[in-house]
Each structure stands twice: as structure tokens, then as C-alpha cells.
Amino acid sequence: MKSERDFPALVAPGPALREEQAARAARQLTLPGFDDTAQRRLAAARVLVIGAGGLGSASVPYLVGAGVGTIGIVDDDVVELSNLHRQVTHTTANIGLAKTTSLAQAATALDPNVEIIEHNLRLDSSNALEIFANYDLVIDGSDNFPTRYLTNDAAQLTGIPLIWGSILQHHGQVSVAWHEHGPGYRDLFPVPPAPGTVPDCAAGGVLPGLCGTVGSLLATEAMKLIAGIGTPLVGKVLIYDALAANTRTLEFSRDPQGTEVTELIDYVLFCSGSLPEAQSISAQALAELLAGTDAPVLLDVRNDDERAQQHIAGSLHLPLPELEAAIESGAALDQIPEQVTVYCARGPRSQRAASLLAGRGITTNYLEGGLPALAEVAPQLLAEPAPTEGARS
CATH class of the missing domain: 3.40.50.720 (NAD(P)-binding Rossmann-like Domain)
Structure with a gap:
């Protein structure tokens, strides 16, 4: 003791x-x-x-x-x-x-x-x-x-x-x-x-x-x-x-597999169980898909400042608060393809975004561990600084 x-x-x-x-x-x-x-x-x-x-x-x-x-x-x-x-x-x-x-x-x-x-x-x-x-x-x-x-x-x-x-x-x-x-x-x-x-x-x-x-x-x-x-x-x-x-x-001790807390979320929604469970994809599996001929479309849900520092080349961009607002208002998500992989800094935001998108009928998963996990296995996929392409264009 x-x-x-x-x-x-x-x-x-x-x-x-x-x-x-x-x-x-x-x-x-x-x-x-x-x-x-x-x-x-x-x-x-x-x-x-x-x-x-x-x-x-x-x-x-x-x-x-x-x-x-x-x-x-x-x-x-x-x-x-x-x-x-x-x-x-x-x-x-x-x-x-x-x-x-x-x-x-x-x-x-x-x-x-x-x-x-x-x-x-x-x-x-x-x-x-x-x-x-x-x-x-x-x-x-x-x-x-x-x-x-x-x-x-x-x-x-x-x-x-x-x-x-x-x-x-x-x-x-x-x-x-x-x-x-x-x-x-x-x-x-x-x-x-x-x-x-x-x-x-x-x-x-x-x-x-x-x-x-x-x-x-x-x-x-x-x-x-x-x-x-x-x-x-x-x-x-x-x-x-x-x-x-x-x-x-x-x-009890820290959960080594626990999701890192980086921001506050909608906790009523988090505890309601009303959203579909988001599916994850490992950094290694995503890197292999991106190297193939049928690479998935990627969606970055971090904020503008984070994206300006580093992002995955060719990814779309729609910050999570804007995605939440669009879904809450019932707006069309025409800028989001029918299949998409979502990523953020560590995982919590992309997990929530993936659940929200799945609730709108979009086939989606999220990058487990976020951008740092991908940087460890495939640093060549990262581009900096960010261009202006994105889902908001």
C-alpha cells in the first residue's frame, strides 16, 4: 500500500x-x-x-x-x-x-x-x-x-x-x-x-x-x-x-486499450445507445488498402488548425462540429461518399463521426489510434501543410 x-x-x-x-x-x-x-x-x-x-x-x-x-x-x-x-x-x-x-x-x-x-x-x-x-x-x-x-x-x-x-x-x-x-x-x-x-x-x-x-x-x-x-x-x-x-x-489500473480523451462530446448521445456501433480499422490495414488499386475515401474530422499541421494526402475535410450540425439539422450529406473511412487525432472524434454517418446509411469505419498510429506504419502517406481540398468545397 x-x-x-x-x-x-x-x-x-x-x-x-x-x-x-x-x-x-x-x-x-x-x-x-x-x-x-x-x-x-x-x-x-x-x-x-x-x-x-x-x-x-x-x-x-x-x-x-x-x-x-x-x-x-x-x-x-x-x-x-x-x-x-x-x-x-x-x-x-x-x-x-x-x-x-x-x-x-x-x-x-x-x-x-x-x-x-x-x-x-x-x-x-x-x-x-x-x-x-x-x-x-x-x-x-x-x-x-x-x-x-x-x-x-x-x-x-x-x-x-x-x-x-x-x-x-x-x-x-x-x-x-x-x-x-x-x-x-x-x-x-x-x-x-x-x-x-x-x-x-x-x-x-x-x-x-x-x-x-x-x-x-x-x-x-x-x-x-x-x-x-x-x-x-x-x-x-x-x-x-x-x-x-x-x-x-x-x-484497478489504467486500461492500456482505453481511448484517449482529447475533447468533450455529447454524453447524452454517447450513453443513449441510439447510434450504430462504429467499426474500426487498424493503421496497418488502412495503409495496405491505400497502397492498393481500390483505396478508400478518407474523411478528416479534426479542426482546421490540426489539419494545417499534418493530414493524410487526398483526404476530405469536415470538422466534427460541422458534421454534427449538418446531421442534427437534417441537411443532405452529398459531399460525403457512400463509403468512407474517418480519422482524427486519436480516435474518439472519428469514432463518433463514423457512428453518426452510419446512422445516415453511409458505410463507414474509423482509423483506430488516429493519425499517429498511421504515421508509425506509413509516414509516407502524410502530407504537410494541408491543401484546401475538402468536403466543404
Whole structure:
């Protein structure tokens, strides 16, 4: 097992504690391995909590009580009566109120000095990176797969540690995805489950106290990362069975075959299972086809700047956002032939493009590993700089 020194403290210590801050933290300042410097790190920390439901409403009060200085809360829902059996930070009086506001009120009632930033919105690919950039750490307590994959990818792209938790019925899971030091959510769950195979809390139910147990674990992992104490759940997932009163920890590692995350995508579509599965072609197989007499038509879905640096000679060009817009609007794709091989920098964009095109009846596959993979086996096929030929002409 790694020692606590293997993971650096995430946040630099802030200024000297005020008398009230020291008094509030008196019972944790006496903990072995925890000192004034650790408390100052907590006071300087900025933590983003995704979801103000069962897990968020349980973890935020403990973050406030621990002395975390700034907490952002993301949610676009309102408090409902059916929430209250497990989301006990919300109250009957706050039914109909935005969950971010309800949770912010509870937080400031606990400590008026904490800075609470309400993000009363739905997190998506258009805003995640901008929001994440303002925080040191993210806690994902969301209740849906699109958000879980989104938070993992946004955390990886911004370099921010992610603590995620999930609950269903009487089971809970907690893990830390700090991509600089270990695997992430995609390494444990490379693809989302098929729609309808995993019930949500409304359909499957949830044991009320499970929210408090898992939510407090999320807050504890955050304290450990911020202050640099203990060993965080990096490369491990803690599984809790409330009915059996049993916990176990499973170790996992990076998936060597995992797709590299280079950008955010449409995660609702990614998790919906509504697109045909894209077929891949290896760089070696594509190079052999291109050397033959019946070479496939190639489509580059990277952006203009990427293409200007390097591209496959003779390939068409249509950036993925433009392809998505055309398909969403129902526009004709006359510029795309009936059979095409799609490529990008690493694979994710071309895989999505191939699925979109297959959904429109076009026979397609995508280059596995992207342009670097082809460069390794057939560098002579690459041209630079890019000419202006393309699917948009």
C-alpha cells in the first residue's frame, strides 16, 4: 500500500487561521498527522460539488464543517417532497426551491464565513471545462451516466482530481480519479451500460442512510487530497453493502486499450445507445488498402488548425462540429461518399463521426489510434501543410 507521502497535498496553505477558524477546527487539529498547515490548506481550497441531491447534500455540510473555504454547487433541479427521506439537508419549507439555493442556505447556516457559489444549471460539454477551471477538486455525486462520463473527461482534460460516488438500493461505491497519478472512471467502466439495464433511484429505490455514508466518504476523500493526509482511493473503488454491513476495496489500473480523451462530446448521445456501433480499422490495414488499386475515401474530422499541421494526402475535410450540425439539422450529406473511412487525432472524434454517418446509411469505419498510429506504419502517406481540398468545397 502506498504511504501518504506518495500523494502530494493538493492545495497550498492559506494565511494564518483566524481565531474563529481555529476554534471551529479544534477537534480535528488534535488529530495525529493533522496540523495547522493542513487546516490552512482546507481554508484555501476550492471544491466543486456536482449534484445537490443525496450525495451532494450529505457531503457539503461535512466540507463546510471541516473548514473548506470555497464550495461550488452544480444542480438544475428543485427540492421535491420525495427527496426528503434521503436528502436530509433540504427541508419541507424549501420544497420548490432550487436545490443549489437550499443547500447553500444550509451550508451558510453551519458556517456563515464559507463562500458558496451556486451554479444553478445543468452541467454539459459547453460549460464543464470553464466551470472546472475555477476549482481545485471536483466531487461528482450525480445520478446519471452522461454526467459521470462528462465529469471524468473534464477532470482529465483540466488535470483536476475527481472524487466520484454512486448509490443504488443498498449499495454504494466511492473512488478517486486523479489522472496524473492513476486510472479514471473510464478505466473501470469503458462503456456505459445499455439503456434501461441500470435503474435509477426512482425505479430501484435507495436506502436513506446510504446517502449519508457515501456522502461522508466523499467529503473525507476530499479532505485527504486537499491536506495531503492518508492514502486516497486512487486506483481503488470502495464498495459498500449496507444490508450486509460489509465493505470491500477493489484495485484497478489504467486500461492500456482505453481511448484517449482529447475533447468533450455529447454524453447524452454517447450513453443513449441510439447510434450504430462504429467499426474500426487498424493503421496497418488502412495503409495496405491505400497502397492498393481500390483505396478508400478518407474523411478528416479534426479542426482546421490540426489539419494545417499534418493530414493524410487526398483526404476530405469536415470538422466534427460541422458534421454534427449538418446531421442534427437534417441537411443532405452529398459531399460525403457512400463509403468512407474517418480519422482524427486519436480516435474518439472519428469514432463518433463514423457512428453518426452510419446512422445516415453511409458505410463507414474509423482509423483506430488516429493519425499517429498511421504515421508509425506509413509516414509516407502524410502530407504537410494541408491543401484546401475538402468536403466543404
